[in-house]
Amino acid sequence: MTIIGIISTNQRFEILKNIIQKNSNKNEITLININRKSIENLKTVKFDIIVLMDFLEKFEEQVDKIEEICESIKYLIINSDIEQNHDIFINIKSNIITCGLNQKSTVTFSSITDENMLISIQRGFRNKEGKLIEVGEYSIKINPDIRTKLNEILVAFIIENLEKFLQF
Numbered sequence: 001m002t003i004i005g006i007i008s009t010n011q012r013f014e015i016l017k018n019i020i021q022k023n024s025n026k027n028e029i030t031l032i033n034i035n036r037k038s039i040e041n042l043k044t045v046k047f048d049i050i051v052l053m054d055f056l057e058k059f060e061e062q063v064d065k066i067e068e069i070c071e072s073i074k075y076l077i078i079n080s081d082i083e084q085n086h087d088i089f090i091n092i093k094s095n096i097i098t099c100g101l102n103q104k105s106t107v108t109f110s111s112i113t114d115e116n117m118l119i120s121i122q123r124g125f126r127n128k129e130g131k132l133i134e135v136g137e138y139s140i141k142i143n144p145d146i147r148t149k150l151n152e153i154l155v156a157f158i159i160e161n162l163e164k165f166l167q168f
Contacts, residue, residue: 002128002163003045005069007034008053016053016152020159029163039065049162051077051155070094074128077158079151080105097125099154107154110137117142119157133161 006013013033020031034042034050039062050073056063070076073094081100089096099107110120119138126132142153 001028001030002048003030003032004049004051004159005032005034005042005045005047006051006053007056007066008051010035012053012152015146015149016051016155019146019149019152019156029159034066034069036062039069042069045069047073049073049075049077049159051079051159053079053082053151053155055082075162077155079155081151095125097158099158100151107158109150109154112150115141117153119154125161127162 006016008016010033013031017031020029032038032042032045032047043065047069050070056066070089070092073092076089076092076094076096078089078096078098079100080098080102097107098105101108106121106123106125108120108122109117111118116139119140121133121135121138124132124134138157140153140157146153
């Protein structure tokens with residue numbers, strides 16, 4: 001079982017949770033929203049993946065707890081469209097994957113049309129089994145209801161490739 005912690009607002013967490021749960025085997029993944037209220041209760045949880053989709057400035061007093069949670073993770077997925085003013089992840093030894101609409105992201109969109117989205121992997125990364133997810137473009141079809149949730153789609157795509165059980 002994979003435990004994924006998502007640092008985000010409740011609304012963004014629910015959107016991402018819905019996308020992932022519609023496309024995955026629910027028995028293989030557990031999603032936990034990490035927010036200012038829940039972080040105290042999560043000290044003993046061993047996360048496999050942490051997804052940063054919100055500003056860390058909201059966690060000003062709890063930055064050390066986030067650092068502690070991230071010490072043993074395998075992957076850190078960062079929404080690179082939000083500017084972070086912390087060097088909290090400088091000593092993280094996990095695999096860091098950035099995603100967003102900017103050109104420097106590991107994973108971004110190269111084209112968005114009414115029927116398809118082309119996701120571009122600009123730097124390869126390895127999944128949990130060690131298989132290289134190669135640089136290139138990947139076409140996906142998305143339900144029109146979530147077409148505007150671009151960052152959530154990118155995160156779900158990355159998790160799909162890390163876990164190899166989601167299907168768009």
